[in-house]
Amino acid sequence: MFRESRILFKAPVCYFMNVYNQLYFMLALLALGSYIPNVFKKPGYIKVTVIYLIVLLLTFLASIYSTNILNFRNNLFIFHIATPLEYIVLSFLYRSVIVNGMLKKFITLSIPLFLILSVASSIFIQPLTTNNSYTIILASVIIVFLTLFFLRETLLLQQVPVLHRFPMFWISVGILFYYTGGLVIEGMLNYMITHSIELAKRTFIIGYIFKYLLFILMIIGAFFNIKSSGK
Secondary structure, eight states: OOOOOTTTOOOOGGGGGOHHHHHHHHHHHHHHHHHOTTGGGSOHHHHHHHHHHHHHHHHHHHHHHHHHTSOOSOOTHHHHHHHHHHHHHHHHHHHHHOOOHHHHHHHHHHHHHHHHHHHHIIIIISOTTSOOHHHHHHHHHHHHHHHHHHHHHHHHHTOSSSGGGOHHHHHHHHHHHHHHHHHHHHHHHHHHHHHOHHHHHHHHHHHHHHHHHHHHHHHHHHHHHHHHHTO
16 A cells, blocks of 8 residues: 555655655565565465565555656556555465454455455546545455454464464564554545645655554564574
8 A cells, every 4th residue: 555646745756765765665675585585385374475565565666666757647546456456465365374264255255346346446436546545445444354353363262382473473463553554544545635735745654654564563473484494
């Protein structure tokens, strides 16, 4: 859900060097790089996490490139594509780690339904030139629910002997912070863009905190992933 649009920031090409973007890019690369070693020798959820980080990184690069190199005034169409991709990847992530059979079926069914809703919303409700807040809010609500359910299931079923050494715990906490923050910000962003662009900019910048938390917590998870490989 990284957004870099001239609707919010009327900036020159060098905006890519903005300190917020630099830190985002470095943390994203560090998080991705920390999961690469032995990725094919680790559990399936590690592979899906790598795919998720690649999606986030490519979205970031596409957003920056379209805004600052191609000089698109409006690049919000990128997020109409990125939101379903994020949802699909995270659905597969939680489908692979959640034990509850009914919820697995719900996740499987939700993927095509979410795609249909995303396309319908982009055509009839929030076109490609507007912020797709409705689909982002829907995706965020479902992902937050899945994350909380997984954490509860992990605690109740005691799937791991030491919780803080379980990489998926840190990955899930990062995702929980990221989408909870996104849920609040996206719920207000369209209104603020319409009524106060300055307030929208400030809120957008605050959103970086949740993005950084996602990567930092994922890096912690990668540390325990690598540590377990050395045993």
